Amino acid sequence: MNKHQKDDWDALFDRLPVDTSVDEEHGERLKKQVLAAYDEAHSPRSRRLAISRMGEFLMRYKIPHWTAAAIVIAGMIWLTQQTATPALALDEVVDNFVKARSARYDAVATMTGQPTQRMKVYYLEPRHSRQELEGGHINIVDWQAGKMVGLNPDTKTATVFNFVNLPAESKAGLQTNQFDVLRLSLQEAVADPNAKVESLGEKELDGRTVVGFRFRQPVQPMTLWADPETKLPVRIEMTMAGPPQMQIVMSNYEFNVELDESLFSTEIPEGYNVVEAEFDASTPTEADFIATLTMCTKGSNKFPTGFDAAAIAQYVATYLVETYHQGEPTAKEQAPTADQMQDAAKIGRGFQFALSLPVESDAHYAGHGAKPGDADQPVFWYKPTGLTKYRVIYADLSIKESDSAPEVDGAKKLLE
C-alpha cells in the first residue's frame, strides 16, 4: 500500500457521515449504572476466588497429599481475597515491583500441624508463571493460552487443564498467578489513602540492610522487606488467620532476570503420559454449587466441616479417596486420572460460586454435622444480588426461598 492510498483511506473514513457527539442524557444514565456496578464489585471484602487459583490447586492435587494441597488452596484464597492497605514510603518499591518484566523467588507455605510446602517460582511477562515444587513437580500456567500444565517426574505424568468458556478480555485482564495478584494488592495498598501501613524501620537480613513495612489488614496481615538501594522487595511474609493459621514467605527475589521462554512452554516433554481435563472458566452458578454438593455428599456422605480453604481441601480429598479408592490410601506416586481431574474441576467450580458471593449476600454455612438427605436442615443460604428473598439450600439439596435467614445453631457467616 503506497502513501497515496493510505492517505485516501484516511480521507475516506474521515468523511464517514455519522454523528459521534455525546448524548449527555445517555452519558449521565450510564455513569450511574457503571458506578453502581463499580460499587458492587468493590463490596467490602468481596471474596473473589480466582479461577486460576482453584485450577492451579486442582491441577497439582495428589490424593495422598491433600495436606499439601490444602496449603496451596488456602494460600490461593488468601491471595485473592485480601483487601487493600497503603503506605507513602512504599511508592517507589511497589512501582519497581509492578514494572518488573520477570522475577524468580522462593516461596514457602506452612500451615499449623501440616508439612511445609516449598517451591521455586518464576514469572515472565506477559503472565507466564512456573512453579517448581519440592520433589520435582512442576506447574506451568499460560493464561493467555488458557492452559495449565503439571508435570510429575515421578509418574511421568502430565496433567493438563484447558480452560473453556473463557471470556476473551479475561485472558488479558485477570490476575493469573501469585506474582501478579501480589503486585496488584501492593499497588492498591500504596494508592489507598485509607489503608494502614506501619514502618518497621531497618534490620539486617541475609547480610544486607532492609527496610520493613507492615500492612495492617484485619484478617491477613503482610510484611514487606525492601532493599533501600535497589528499591525492590527482598522478602514478603503473609499470614492467613486460622484456624488453622497459614503463613507464606516469599524470599530471595531476583527481578528482571533473563529467563528462557522454554521454561514456560506448555509443550509436554517426551515420555510423559498426558491426563487432560477441561475447566469451565465461565462464571459459576448456584446450579454448579448444587452439583458440587451432590457429587461430594454422594461420595463422602457428609458436608464439609467448614467453608475455609483447609476444610474444603480436606473435603475434596476425602471425596476423591472415597470415590476412586474406596477409602484406601493410595501410593504417593499415583497420578490422578482424567476422571478425577474432571471431577475436581467440577467441584472447584461449585465452591467457587459460594466463595465468590459478596458480603451483602449474607451467605451462611451450617452444613457441619448435617445429614445428607435431611429435607428440614438448612445447610447454606444467601441473598442473590438485587433480590430481597434468601435462597436456602437444605441437606437434601432442595432449594426454597425465604423472606428471612434461617436460624441454625452453629451457622457461620462466610464473610464478616
Added chain:
Amino acid sequence: MDDLVKQARFDRDAFGRLFDHFYPAILAYCVRRLLVRAIAEDVTSEVFLKVAARIREFTGSTAEDFRRWLFRIATNEINAHLRQSIRRRELLETAARMGTIDSAVSTSLIADDAPADWEDIFRALGELSDREQSIISLRYFAGLKHNTIADVLGIENGTVRVALSRALSKLREHLRECEQTGHATPGDVRGDT
C-alpha cells in the same frame, strides 16, 4: 491521568472521572463502527459495565494501559455484536433507513474519483475476518497508531502493518466487486450465521 488510573481501582470518584474522560472516545468508536446510535450506546454501556466489574483485575498502571484495555474490551464487544450476519444485515438496513449511510463519497481507491456507497463500504468491511475488521476499525474509527493497535490486539507491531495493508487491499477488492456486480450480500461470504 496515570495517578487517576491507579486510584480508580479503589476510589469511586477517580473511576467516575476516568469514565468521564474515556466515554466520548469509546462511544465515538462504537458509533463509527456500528452506525446505529442506539446500538452503539448499548455496546458502549456493556463495555463500561464490564470495566467497572473488572477494574480490580486490571493490572496496568498508566492511562495508556487503561486506554488499551478499554479498546480491547470495546473491540471484542463490537465483534461479538457483529458476528451474526443477521445483525450485520439489520444494522445496515437500519442505518440506511435512518439515512446514516445513504450518501456516497468520492474516492480514488476504486477508480479515479469514483463515488463509493457507504453501505457498500460497510458491507465489504463486514466480509473481512474479525481481526481484519478490528485492525481497520481501531486504525480508522478509533484513530489508534499501529503500536497501540498491536498492544490492544496482542500482536506484533509489524504484524499490524502487514495485516492492515492486506485488509485494506481485500476491502478495496470487495468494493470493486460491489461496483462491478451490484451490492454484496452481507454475511454470505464468511458463511457465518
